[in-house]
Amino acid sequence: MLKANKKPNKQQDRHRWLLIGFLCLFGVCLVAQVKPTAQGKKTTNSAAKPADGKAAEANKPKKKPENKKTKVFLLHADEGQANKLSRPDVQVLVGHVKLRHDSMYMYCDSALIFEKTNSVEAFSNVRMEQGDTLFIYGDYLYYDGMTQIAQLRENVKMINRNTTLLTDSLNYDRLYDIGYYFEGGTLMDEENVLTSDWGEYSPATKQSVFNHDVKLVNPKFVLTSDTLKYNTFSKIANILGPSNIVSDNNHIYSELGFYNTLTEQAELLERSVLTNEGKKMTGDSLYYDRKIGYGEAFDNVVMTDTVNKNLLTGDYCFYNELTDSAFATKRAVAIDYSQGDSLFLHGDTLQLVSYNLNTDSLYRIMKAYHKVRMYRTDVQGVCDSLVYISKDSCMTMYRDPILWNEGQQLLGEEIKIYMNDSTINWAHIINQALTVEMKDTLHYNQVSGKEMKAYFENGDMRRVEVIGNVLIAFYPEERDSAMVGFNSGEGSLMHIYIKDRKMERAKLIGKSNGTMYPMDQIPADKLRLPTFAWFDYVRPLDKDDIFNWRGKKEGEGLKPTTDRRPKTDKRNLINMK
Structure with a gap:
């Protein structure tokens, strides 16, 4: 009976292996047929172009790095457990756990490996190492081998050469090589x-x-x-x-x-x-x-x-x-x-x-x-x-300087203005000094001299002292501002007094001479002093007009008797060369 029973058993084994081989062959053929079809669909979708080519280019998604779907490997654990009935796809690992996914190594005290999802949960003393440049530490890790994203929590530390990142919540994307935190963090290097x-x-x-x-x-x-x-x-x-x-x-x-x-x-x-x-x-x-x-x-x-x-x-x-x-x-x-x-x-x-x-x-x-x-x-x-x-x-003004104060015009070869708390205290007009006050388009009060000193109070000119070679052409006024005559004179020193921004009176000091003319008997050659000039056309009209340069008309500029421009230190010229 034993010999009779062995033949049927051999035949049954042979039939069983033939059946298994046939099923495997059928499965391979089925996969071969399905895979090209799926690829064909993908090719068809990518080849389909929208009507607007520019819009398609603008909406083109950022190219994602290639994701090689490799398995998470267990390299070591002191103990390993698996319950094929209740959790058939889970491995429980305890003690000095060491895992690897591609070039990334993971260490922890205990871990769960989920075979179906190719993912890992790691607990306590978690450490991730990639080469000799990247180290990540934490108390907890969830690592998805499919997306290659690591989620670390509590006491997380990322070290990359001279840089350290500290946080309690860090996600690290291995594909893009980026770690990011969202609940506060600190990044440190040698400087900052x-x-x-x-x-x-x-x-x-x-x-x-x-x-x-x-x-x-x-x-x-x-x-x-x-x-x-x-x-x-x-x-x-x-x-x-x-x-x-x-x-x-x-x-x-x-x-x-x-x-x-x-x-x-x-x-x-x-x-x-x-x-x-x-x-x-x-x-x-x-x-x-x-x-x-x-x-x-x-x-x-x-x-x-x-x-x-x-x-x-x-x-x-x-x-x-x-x-x-x-x-x-x-x-x-x-x-x-x-x-x-x-x-x-x-x-x-x-x-x-x-x-x-x-x-x-x-x-x-x-x-x-x-x-x-x-x-x-x-x-x-x-x-x-x-x-x-x-x-x-x-403040010193050089080369054809002119100064106006309301209706008063002051000019000379050089003007020095002395300030007191940003207001004019007094002004010194040096060489070919001239002050002019316009009464109307025909009549002007004029005083010239070698130099002048004009004194101000609260921003208004109150007194002018004219020194050397004084010449005057002046119209005295009644209280109602009516001109009563024309005074022409000369002397060596003169004081002019100004009130309400108008020449009130003038006084020649020392040896002098002068003539008072009625308004209807003023000699034509006395109306203007030899150096008279009225430069209202170059006067700045407002704060925006300061950008509009208007020079003196040809022939109206002063002819300096002395070069009073700022002197240049010859040593500076040598240094500049």
């Missing part, structure tokens, strides 16, 4: 510490992005922002939202630009502002080097000194905070608003230089050149160049 509510970091590009309550702390400054990009290799912060950079010496505000935290150089746009010890510089764009205290502003520049209550404007401005010097050009204007009524001064170039810094004898020199024009409601002036020295509060 950055914190924010939301952030991401790429170990490959070293680029990081931060949003909401961003704070970058550097030993020399603190940067706060709403949106910021930062590269841990170049140490450059890319400002993308309202940001403030504060140090011991200055404050920068910008909404767009770059700041190199290593070299401390900044390139800023969108009306950025640089503030330093009461001085504020604003421009459409700014360049700033903190180490050498050098700043440049371009287009619609405004530089404000809140301490001295003045400002500088133009389309280009340079400022050195270490030497407290500034330079402006291209529609440059200096504005003094310390007295309420602002003084506007324009020149092709404006320059401010400070001397004896950090001493009790600190003083500043401001230079304006060329085609200088200034305007204030009570005083206007023009000249070729101008120098103001704060040491003696003196």
Whole structure:
């Protein structure tokens, strides 16, 4: 019976193996038929083009890195368990667990491997290692081998060479090589510490992005922002939202630009502002080097000194905070608003230089050149160049200077104006001095001399002292302002008294002579002094008119008896060469 039973068993085994082989062959053929069909559908969909080719290109999704769907391998565990009945696709691992997915190694105290989803849950002392450059730590990990996304929670630390990221919630996408947090985090390198509510970091590009309550702390400054990009290799912060950079010496505000935290150089746009010890510089764009205290502003520049209550404007401005010097050009204007009524001064170039810094004898020199024009409601002036020295509060006007105060015109080869709390105290007109007051288009009060000293009170000219070679052509008035005659005279010294911005009386001192003519008997050759000139056509009309240069008519300029332009130090010329 035993021999009879063996043959049927062999035949049954042979039939069973034939059946299994046939089923396997059938399965292979079925897969071979289905796979090309699926690929064919994919090809058909990708080949279908919308009517608008540009729209199709714009809507084209970002190319995702190739996802090689490899298995998560178990390399080691002290213990392993599996319940094929209740959880047939789950492995329970305990003790010194070590896993691998492609080039990423994972370590933990215990783990669950889900075979169907190719995913892992890891618990306690979680560590992920990729090569010798990327290490991630945490208390918990969920890793999806299909999407290659790791979700780490609690006490998470990502280390990439010199960069460390700390957070309690980190998602790391291996395909894009980006880790991002969303419940607050800190990123640190050798130079800076950055914190924010939301952030991401790429170990490959070293680029990081931060949003909401961003704070970058550097030993020399603190940067706060709403949106910021930062590269841990170049140490450059890319400002993308309202940001403030504060140090011991200055404050920068910008909404767009770059700041190199290593070299401390900044390139800023969108009306950025640089503030330093009461001085504020604003421009459409700014360049700033903190180490050498050098700043440049371009287009619609405004530089404000809140301490001295003045400002500088133009389309280009340079400022050195270490030497407290500034330079402006291209529609440059200096504005003094310390007295309420602002003084506007324009020149092709404006320059401010400070001397004896950090001493009790600190003083500043401001230079304006060329085609200088200034305007204030009570005083206007023009000249070729101008120098103001704060040491003696003196402003000197060079080369055909003219000064107007209401109806009074003062001119000479050189005019020195001495200030008192930003108001005119007195003015010194040197060589070919002339003062003219217009009565009407025909009659003018005129006084000329070698030099004049004009004294002001509350911004109004009250008294003029004329010294040397005095000539007068003057119309005395009755109380009703009616002219009673014409006084022509000469002498060596004269005092003129002005009331209500009009010549009230004139007095020749010492040896003099003069003649009083009735109004209908004035000699024609006496109506005008030899040096008479009325330059109303060059006078600035308002603060906007200071940009419109109008020179004197040909032949009406003074002929200087002495070269009184600022002297140039020959040593400076040698240095410049």
